[in-house]
Amino acid sequence: MATLAARTETQKAATAGKGAVLEVEDLQTYFYTRNGLVKAVDGVSFSLQRGETLAIVGESGCGKSVTALSLMRLVADPPGRIVGGSMRLDGVDLVGLDAAAMRLVRGKEISMIFQEPMTSLNPVMTIGRQISEALLLHETNSRKAALARAVEMLNLVGIPEPQQRVKEYPHQLSGGMRQRAMIAMALACNPKVLIADEPTSALDVTIQAQILELIAKLRRELGTAVILITHDLGVVAETAERVIVMYAGRKVEEAGVGELFAHPLHPYTRGLMNSIPRLALMRSEGAKAATRLQEIPGIVPALSNLPPGCTFAPRCAFASDECRRAYPPYEQKRDGHWAACWHSDKVARASDG
Amino acid sequence: MAVIDHQAELNRAGANVRGRLGGLLFFIRQYPLGAIGGLIMIAFLATAIFAPMLANYDPLSTNARASLAPPGGAHALGADFMGRDVLARIIYGARISLAVGVGATVVGCLIGMTIGLLSGFFGGWFDLIVQRLMDIMQSLPLLVMALVMAASLGPSLTNTIIAIAIPLVPNVARIIRSNTLSLREMPFVEAARAVGMSETRIAIHHVLPNTLAPLIVLATAQLGSAILVESALAFLGLGVPEPHPSWGRMLSESAAEYVRTAPWLVIFPGIAISAVVFGTNLLGDAIRDMLDPRQRF
Numbered sequence: 001m002a003t004l005a006a007r008t009e010t011q012k013a014a015t016a017g018k019g020a021v022l023e024v025e026d027l028q029t030y031f032y033t034r035n036g037l038v039k040a041v042d043g044v045s046f047s048l049q050r051g052e053t054l055a056i057v058g059e060s061g062c063g064k065s066v067t068a069l070s071l072m073r074l075v076a077d078p079p080g081r082i083v084g085g086s087m088r089l090d091g092v093d094l095v096g097l098d099a100a101a102m103r104l105v106r107g108k109e110i111s112m113i114f115q116e117p118m119t120s121l122n123p124v125m126t127i128g129r130q131i132s133e134a135l136l137l138h139e140t141n142s143r144k145a146a147l148a149r150a151v152e153m154l155n156l157v158g159i160p161e162p163q164q165r166v167k168e169y170p171h172q173l174s175g176g177m178r179q180r181a182m183i184a185m186a187l188a189c190n191p192k193v194l195i196a197d198e199p200t201s202a203l204d205v206t207i208q209a210q211i212l213e214l215i216a217k218l219r220r221e222l223g224t225a226v227i228l229i230t231h232d233l234g235v236v237a238e239t240a241e242r243v244i245v246m247y248a249g250r251k252v253e254e255a256g257v258g259e260l261f262a263h264p265l266h267p268y269t270r271g272l273m274n275s276i277p278r279l280a281l282m283r284s285e286g287a288k289a290a291t292r293l294q295e296i297p298g299i300v301p302a303l304s305n306l307p308p309g310c311t312f313a314p315r316c317a318f319a320s321d322e323c324r325r326a327y328p329p330y331e332q333k334r335d336g337h338w339a340a341c342w343h344s345d346k347v348a349r350a351s352d353g
Numbered sequence: 354m355a356v357i358d359h360q361a362e363l364n365r366a367g368a369n370v371r372g373r374l375g376g377l378l379f380f381i382r383q384y385p386l387g388a389i390g391g392l393i394m395i396a397f398l399a400t401a402i403f404a405p406m407l408a409n410y411d412p413l414s415t416n417a418r419a420s421l422a423p424p425g426g427a428h429a430l431g432a433d434f435m436g437r438d439v440l441a442r443i444i445y446g447a448r449i450s451l452a453v454g455v456g457a458t459v460v461g462c463l464i465g466m467t468i469g470l471l472s473g474f475f476g477g478w479f480d481l482i483v484q485r486l487m488d489i490m491q492s493l494p495l496l497v498m499a500l501v502m503a504a505s506l507g508p509s510l511t512n513t514i515i516a517i518a519i520p521l522v523p524n525v526a527r528i529i530r531s532n533t534l535s536l537r538e539m540p541f542v543e544a545a546r547a548v549g550m551s552e553t554r555i556a557i558h559h560v561l562p563n564t565l566a567p568l569i570v571l572a573t574a575q576l577g578s579a580i581l582v583e584s585a586l587a588f589l590g591l592g593v594p595e596p597h598p599s600w601g602r603m604l605s606e607s608a609a610e611y612v613r614t615a616p617w618l619v620i621f622p623g624i625a626i627s628a629v630v631f632g633t634n635l636l637g638d639a640i641r642d643m644l645d646p647r648q649r650f
Contacts, residue, residue, distance in 0.1 A: 102549075114540050122541045133545075
């Protein structure tokens with residue numbers, strides 16, 4: 001643990017000088033399929049500060065997972081390809097790196113936790129070996145040192161009896177434990193950026209809170225910046241500092257978490273919030289009694305065949321002719337609050353009123 | 354209502370099995386047929402290894418006076434036309450069968466594994482060409498393939514091993530390939546990429562170990578058929594050359610002329626071949642059941 005404490009100190013020192021660790025600019029990831037060109041990520045830009053938690057939310061198929069895979073350069077090619085933009089990690093553009101150089105970045109500088117803890121671990125390899133693999137690739141040549149570090153990591157992620165657990169196989173652990181082991185694996189080399197792609201979707205609710213708390217704790221202790229990808233706004237409210245809302249491959253809104261929940265400016269964001277069940281609605285109290293839970297009508301349009309104008313217009317209650325004609329500009333509407341909507345004033349009034 | 358004896362149920366499930374010996378005893382109780390197969394294989398192995406100590410006679414030395422001596426007396430299982438002791442020849446023949454069986458299985462599995470992994474994991478034109486090649490090879494029966502190979506390579510121990518190993522390759526390659534195809538889409542492969550592992554390393558460290566369970570099952574089954582094919586080749590005069598005592602050759606030498614006058618020359622090598630193939634099959638079945646998660650509880 002001594003080495004870990006020392007490492008945490010140096011990292012804290014590094015975090016002290018705030019600044020962007022990751023700057024993504026105009027990222028475009030396209031898929032060339034039989035059904036045509038699919039613009040899964042179309043001109044997404046954002047920056048991630050050191051030690052920050054940034055949430056990316058949206059429905060299934062809105063491009064959030066492809067954004068994450070693009071950051072890791074793990075989009076399957078064919079059919080997918082990063083066709084434009086840049087992703088600078090501490091000044092180094094990841095888009096330009098060759099395969100060998102990118103392998104040195106993965107796991108070391110930027111790592112990822114996946115959705116499925118049940119299948120993300122190799123069933124025929126012990127937990128300890130899987131965690132030490134990342135270390136052997138990037139940090140040390142000594143199996144012994146790597147295994148010792150694996151024990152340390154398991155301890156850090158709150159797995160009891162880590163000495164015993166390193167020798168066990170994935171099937172001997174529960175889902176929550178496996179997700180902890182995955183987190184230990186992802187953080188073993190102390191990366192600058194951790195991408196968590198729906199880390200809690202496959203877990204039951206009581207474990208979800210524990211895993212989110214663990215990610216938050218590790219972010220504080222190790223100073224790792226976290227990109228949290230989720231469709232669960234409850235999770236966002238709990239953990240994120242800043243939120244990006246994506247729809248049909250584009251960023252439609254971005255704000256601090258408090259600001260976003262208080263004043264959503266894009267009708268899609270508003271729709272997402274209205275579709276969260278709330279106790280007040282269910283308890284039949286006052287005027288809101290027996291109000292049905294609202295949903296966003298329709299589905300995400302096929303990305304290969306997007307409507308002209310605003311992509312959300314067909315599902316939007318505020319849509320006007322203007323919306324159907326031209327895609328709205330992405331502008332700063334309030335302090336630090338950006339959105340792409342022609343009618344954000346109306347949306348704001350509707351939300352407040 | 355029946356009273357359930359929890360302790361007895363736990364014992365049956367093997368809850369208090371401790372140590373290697375306990376594990377072995379549990380295996381025997383759980384898979385008695387497999388244990389018999391294992392016993393036959395151990396006996397076979399021991400015979401091959403300790404042949405000089407077990408045999409009273411030199412398997413190659415002839416003795417005109419003992420020509421076609423019946424079982425009993427000096428020659429426990431009789432002697433052949435040249436007066437060579439049948440028991441000694443069967444004991445030494447175990448070495449040939451073991452060398453050819455294990456050698457062909459190992460060589461066949463190694464080649465098949467490499468081909469299956471390459472073509473399943475990396476795909477592309479290699480996969481296409483190699484799989485068509487495997488199709489062609491599989492369209493011929495194992496024995497016919499081995500026969501053609503053995504005839505073209507010429508008789509020797511190494512050539513016999515190669516001749517039997519090559520026809521085994523397609524079976525192994527198929528199994529490994531199909532497993533690899535599903536394994537390479539598994540999230541843990543993606544996770545391995547996410548920690549910066551190279552494709553080759555993922556193939557060897559993550560995919561290959563996951564294909565070993567079906568491979569072990571296949572290999573035990575192949576061991577039996579390799580021994581059988583060796584006997585068949587020897588019977589047809591294409592196996593390990595004289596004077597090495599191969600079980601198949603012992604059969605072929607005597608089958609035509611002596612099957613009526615000196616049946617012991619046919620019966621005992623025949624029993625040896627059957628016993629070993631039976632043993633590998635029993636053991637193979639037990640291993641398959643053991644590794645099959647649907648039958649484990």
